[in-house]
Amino acid sequence: MPFREINSKMIEATVAPGQRLFSQRGAMLAYKGEVSFTPNVQGGQGGVMSMIGRRLANESTPLMTVEGSGTVFFGHGGHHIEVINLSGDTLYVEADRLLAFDGTLEQGTMFLGSQGGVMGMVRGQVSGQGLFTTTLKGHGAVAVMAHGGVFEIPITPQRPVHVDPQAYVAHHGDVRNKLSTALGWRDMVGRGSGEAFQLELSGSGAVYVQASEEKL
Numbered sequence: 305m306p307f308r309e310i311n312s313k314m315i316e317a318t319v320a321p322g323q324r325l326f327s328q329r330g331a332m333l334a335y336k337g338e339v340s341f342t343p344n345v346q347g348g349q350g351g352v353m354s355m356i357g358r359r360l361a362n363e364s365t366p367l368m369t370v371e372g373s374g375t376v377f378f379g380h381g382g383h384h385i386e387v388i389n390l391s392g393d394t395l396y397v398e399a400d401r402l403l404a405f406d407g408t409l410e411q412g413t414m415f416l417g418s419q420g421g422v423m424g425m426v427r428g429q430v431s432g433q434g435l436f437t438t439t440l441k442g443h444g445a446v447a448v449m450a451h452g453g454v455f456e457i458p459i460t461p462q463r464p465v466h467v468d469p470q471a472y473v474a475h476h477g478d479v480r481n482k483l484s485t486a487l488g489w490r491d492m493v494g495r496g497s498g499e500a501f502q503l504e505l506s507g508s509g510a511v512y513v514q515a516s517e518e519k520l
Contacts, residue, residue, distance in 0.1 A: 307378075307387045307404070307445050314379040315387060315447050317404065321373050324407035328380060329366040331403050337374020344369045369407075378404050383449040386512065388474065394441040397448055397474035406444025414439050448474055452515030464506035467513055477509015 308316045317325060319339050326344060344367040370376060379385065380403055388395060396414060405411075414437050440446055448454070450473050459465050459479055469483065482504050505511050 306389075307447050309385070309387060310377065312384050312453070313382055314377060315385055315404070317370075317376045317378060319370055319372050319374050319376060324369055324371045325404055326367045326407060326411075327370055327376075327378060327404040328402055329368050331378045331380045332368070332370075333377040333379050335374055335376040337372065339370060339372035339374040339376055341368045341370055343367075370404075378447065380449055383451065384453050384514075386448050386450060386454040386473070388446045388448060388476075388512070390440065390442060390444055390446065390476070392441075392443055393476050394439050395446055395474055395476045396437045396439055396479075397446070398472075399438045401448045401450065401473055402438065403447040403449050405440055405446040406442075409440045409442045409444045409446070412439040412441070413437070448512070450512075450514035450516075454512050454514055456510050456512055459505050459507060459509045459511060461506075461508060464504055465511055466502040466504050467511055469503045471513045471516075472503055473512040473514050475505055475509060475511040477507060479505050479507040479509040479511070481505050 306318070310316055314333065319325065319337070327341075329343070332341060383403075385403055390409065454473055457465050457467075459475070459477060475481075483502070
């Protein structure tokens with residue numbers, strides 16, 4: 305179910321019978337036609353386990369199931385919106401950055417420590433973004449939110465990408481992540497994200513970075 309960008313802060317989605325999409329609660333700006341919006345208690349296609357993961361991560365961003373026949377306009381808080389199209393791969397994205405996504409995508413939850421070990425856990429603590437990241441897999445479109453615009457940086461085996469954790473929006477591909485710091489453990493206590501912390505992404509894929517470090 306494709307999204308069409310109206311401008312940098314609004315998208316349009318066409319809803320057809322037999323199809324559905326999920327959106328963040330409060331994201332609907334307007335709609336035309338016979339469209340219904342119902343709270344989703346199972347966390348999208350990921351079912352109960354996805355919902356549990358979001359609760360453990362304190363990422364209880366409620367989802368709405370959107371169905372019917374018509375057109376829906378989405379936006380939220382005046383944030384910049386970026387549409388990412390998936391072709392069978394997996395997108396990793398912070399739950400609170402999800403605006404809307406195609407109902408055909410399978411949703412899950414990944415514990416960041418599973419990729420980054422202890423350092424992955426530290427990343428969640430210092431960035432305040434939680435230890436869990438939402439995963440969306442399959443063929444379809446995802447609309448994510450960010451501050452100040454989004455740019456995509458390719459990740460290649462020969463050239464890892466280092467990102468400020470607060471600027472991180474999402475990534476996809478065969479990518480591993482770990483947090484590195486230029487400070488000692490004692491210096492790190494009580495400090496927030498910044499140049500002292502770098503999220504290193506290596507492998508093959510791409511990372512989406514927002515132009516501002518401000519949290520949503």
